[in-house]
Amino acid sequence: MAALAALLAVPTAGTARAAEPEQLTIDLATDTGAFHGGASGSLYGVYGDGVPSRNVLEGMHVRTVSTKAQDGPQHPGADALEMLPPFVDSGGKDVYIYMTDIYRGFPYQWPGADGPARLADFKEKIKKQVQQVLTMDDYKDHVVYVPFNEPEGNMFGTGEWSYDKVSWLNDPKEYFAAWKEVYHLIKGLDPDARIAGPNTSILYDQVKGFLQYAKANDVVPDVMTWHELSSPAAVRTNVAKYRQMEKDVGVGPLPINVNEYGHNYHLSVPGQVVQWVSAIEESKIDADLAYWNIDGNLNDSAVEANKGNGQWWLFNAYGQMSGHTVQVTAPHPNQQYTLQGVATLDKDKRQSRAIFGGKSGDADVVFKNIDRKLFGRTVHATVQEIPWTGQVGDSAQPLRLADRELVVGTDGAVTLPMAGMNEMSAYQVILSPGGKGGTQAEPSAGWRKTYEAENASYTGGGYSKNGPEGTPSNVGGFATSGAYNVGGLRTGSDGVLAFDVEVPQDGTYDLSVFANSYNLYDLVKEQGPTNVFLRVDGEDPQELRLPLGYKWVVWGHTDTTVKLTAGKHRITLAAKDPDLGVTKGDAIIDKVDLALRDKNVTAPAVYEAEYATLSGTRPSYTRPGASGPGAVPLAKGDTATFWVHSPTDGESTVSVDHLGGGRANLSLNGEKLDVPKVGGDKKGTDRVRMFLSGGINKITVTGASGQLTLDRLRVAPSSGTLPTKVYQAEEGTLTGAAKVTDAYTFASGGKAVTAVGDGKANALTVDVDAKRAGRHAVTIRYSNAEQAPATHYNPDPIARHTDLSVNGGPARRVLFPTTFHFNNFWELTVPVTLKKGTNRLTFTAEELPDFNGDTYNQYDQRSPYAPVIDRIRVTPLAEK
Secondary structure, rough: OOOOOOOOOOEEEOOOOOOOEEEEEEEEEEEEEEOOOOOOEEEOOOOOOOOOOHHHHHHHOEEEEEOOOOOOOOOOOHHHHHHHHHOOOOOOOOOEEEEEHHOOOOOOOOOOOHHHHHHHHHHHHHHHHHHHHHOOOOHHHHEEEEOOOOOOOOOOOEEEEOOOOOOOOOOOOHHHHHHHHHHHHHHHHHHOOOOEEEEEEEOOHHHHHHHHHHOOOOOOOEEEEEEEEOOOHHHHHHHHHHHHHHHHOOOOOOOOEEEEEEOOOOOOHHHHHHHHHHHHHHHEEEEEEEEOOOOOOOOEEEEEEOOEEEEHHHHHHHHHHOOOOEEEEOOOOOOOOOOOEEEEEOOOOOOOEEEOOOOOOEEEEEEOOOOOOHOOOOEEEEEEEEEOOOOOOOOOOOOOEEEEEOOOOOOEEEEEEEEEEEEOOEEEEEEEEEOOOOOOOOOOOOOOOEEHHHOOEEOOOEEEEEEEOOEEEEEEOOOHHHOOOEEEEEEOOOOOEEHHHHEOOEEEEEEEEEEEEEEEOHHHHHHHHOOOEEEEEEEEEEEEEEOOOOOOOOOOOEEEEEOOOEEEEEEEOOOOOOOOOOOOOEEEEEEEEEEOHHHHHHOOOOEEEHHOOEEOOOOOOOOOOOOOOOOEEEEEOOEEEEEEEOOOOEEEEEEEEEOOOOEEEEOOOOEOOOOOOEEEOOEEEEEEEEEEEEEEEEEEEEEEEEEEEEEEEEEEOOOOOOOOOOEEHHHHHEOOOOOEOOOOOOOHHHHHOOEEOOOOOOOOOEEEEEOOOOOEEEEEEOOOEEEEEEEEOOOOOOOOOEEEEOOOOEEEOOOOOOOOOOOOOOEEEEEEEEOOEEEEEEOOOOOOOOOOOOOOOOOOOOOOOOEEEEEEEEEEEEEE
C-alpha cells in the first residue's frame, strides 16, 4: 500500500460530509490550560557534553532529565554534574539525580551487615553528593534529588539487598523513618534543595499513606514521582487518582514527574509516542522516556551525536507549541493504538498547532470554533508527516503533504480529510490566518511506496521469517514495519531477497533499505557492517553496507538511488554478486521504501519564518509578497530560530528570503557567522554558503538594524564555494604508543590511527592549512566500539573522547558516541578557530577522574582512549 498520507481532496468548509470517517475534533474555543511541554523528558538520555549534541538537546526541547548520581557505577556516562551544565545551557529545566545509582547493580548493592549499617553508608554518600552539587553555582538550582528509586523492590523490598527483607508496602516503618532521616540530611545541607519521591515503580495505593506520614512529619516531597510502564490511559487515570490522594490528605498540589514512561514497542515510533504525549500534556505533568537501551541517545531519539530520528522530530514539533492547549476529542478517547492528539492555540501568534497519530487509513481532522477575529474568514493549513525511521535511522525534517488556503465554514469549522495515514507516523497541522495571497507550497513528498520483506520472494538457503516482533501484546519487543522481518543474508549464504515493484514513471528513485545487524553477534563481529548486493532487474550492481544496532531488531536504514522506467521491476538484495563479492556478517531486513525524486523532492527545503521559534516578535499576516501565510518582523535583537536538517557534514546554500525593511545577523549552532548582514531596503534573497553538520543545525536570524521582514529560509546542499582539505590520520605525526593500523577495512585508504590516549604522550598531530583566518569546521571520521561490562539489560557502550588542541592552545574535550564496531566509521564535526596558513591540531586523551579528582572509576566505564581516527576534513564555516 502507498505510505503517503495526503489530503483526499480540497478540504471542505464545515463539518458535514457524505460518508463520515473517524474524526479527531479540535475545539479552539475550549481552553485546557497553558501549554506545558512536560512530555519531552528523558531517563539516562544525556551521556555528557556532546552526546547528544547541544543542537539535538535544545531542538528536542528536553525539559527534564533523570540520571545517575555523579560518579555512580550503574552505567558509563550520564554523570549528573557533568551533563548538568550543557543540559541547562541547552534550555533544560531540571535534572533529577538518582542518588541510589551511586551503587552498582539493580537491586542496588549497598554494603553493610544489616539495614542500619547500609543506611548509614548511603547517608554518607548522600552527604557527598549534596556537597558536590553545592559547588555548581547557579546550576544547582536546576537539581532535584531523588533519594530512593523503586524502594518497594530495592532498598525497602524483600530481596537480598533490602534493608530487612520486609517490603514497605506491607510495613512502611523502616522506609518512612529512612525517608525522614534522608530528607532532613539533604535539607540541612541545602535548605533550598528540592526532593522528589517516593519514585515507586507504579502508583501504589500505599502512596497515600506515604503522603500522610510526610505531612505529619513535615517531610513532604517537593515533587511527586512514580513510573508509568503501562499505557497512556493509565497516565490520565493515575494522575487523577493521585490528585484525589492529595485532597484527601491535605497536601499539594505538588508538581509531578512520571520519570519513566513507554516501552520498546513505542519508543522511536512517532505514531505511538504521540499518544503518550497527548496524555502527559493533558495532565500538565513532566515525564521522562524510559531507559531500555543505551544512554546518551535520548531514549532512541538521537542518532549518532547530532542527528535525530522520527521521534526526535515529533518532540521538535511538540516543543514548538505555545500558548494554551485546547480540547481534543479523539474518535476513541483515551484508548491506546487509536488516533490521538494534542493541540494548542497561541492567540498572540494567531496560530494553532496540532500533532496526532496512531491510526492507519483515513480520518478527518476537524478544527471547530475558529475565531474569525484571530484567523479571518480563510485559514492557511500546512500539513506535515513525521515518519518512523527506526531507532538508529536519521530522519530529515517533516514531509510537507499539503499547504492550502481553506474557507472557514459558516459553523466556524474546517475539515482536513487525511487519507492513507500510517499508524507508525505522526502528523502535524499548523493553522494560520489566510486569504492574503501567500504562495501555497508544493508537497515535499511525491510518489512513495513500502515493500515488506516478509512479502518478498526468497531463493537460496538460510531463509527465516522472524516475528511477530513488538506488538500491543508484546510491548517489550521492538516495533517493526508489518511486525515481521526476514533473515538469511549472511556469511556463506547464497540467498537472494527479491522485491517486485511497480513505479508510475521514468525517473530516479530514492531507495531505503530498513535493516539491522546486531553488533555483538559472532558473524557480525568479524567485519562490522554487513554488506549485501543490490541489483535492478539483474543489472547495475551496488554494494550496500547495512546498519548496525545494539541489539537485534534495532532498525536503521541504508539509502541509495536507482533509475527505473515506468512499470514493473525486480529489486534484489543478495548475499553474493558475480562482480562485487560476497556478504560478510548477518543481517535482517524489515522493508524497502521507494520514493520518486521529482522536482518537489529535490527542491530546496523550505522553513517558513512564521513557523520558527520566535523571541521578541510575532508573525505578521498582512505582508504582501510573503511565500506562505505570513512573515516575521525582526527589530534589533529579535530572533527567529530554525531547526534545519542536513543529510551530511558539508556545504549547503542557505537562501534568506526577506521583504526588506532592515538587516540581520546570522548564527549557526550558537555561533555568530562572520558574513555580511542579510536583508536590505527592498524585497530580496541573500544566499549564504555555510557548513552544516550532518543532522540537526540551529540557524538563528537576529535583527540588527531597522526592522527586517523575514519571509523564510530555503536550504539545499551545494559545493564549490567552501574549499575542503582532507588529511589522512596516518599521514600525521604519531608519538608514544599511538600507531597506524590496517585492521579496519572500511577506513578510507584502509588505514587509520589507533591507541591515541592513555596519557598525553600517546598523541596524533596533524598540520592543516587555512586560506584565511577564522572559524572552520574540523570533521573527524572515527570509530568507537568500546563497551563496559553491564549488570543490566542495558548495553553499556562508552563514549570515547579526545582532547583537541589547536596551535598549542587549551584543549577542548570532544565526546564520540559509539559506532557499534571499530570497523564502522561515522563523522563528527567540531568548530575551531584557525589562523591563516599552517595550523597544528593535536589529539590526545586520558581518563577523566571522578568529580573530586582523587579517585577513578573501577568498572572500566571511563575510557582513557580517543576513538580510532581515520581522517580529518577542514572547511571554512561560512561565506556569503
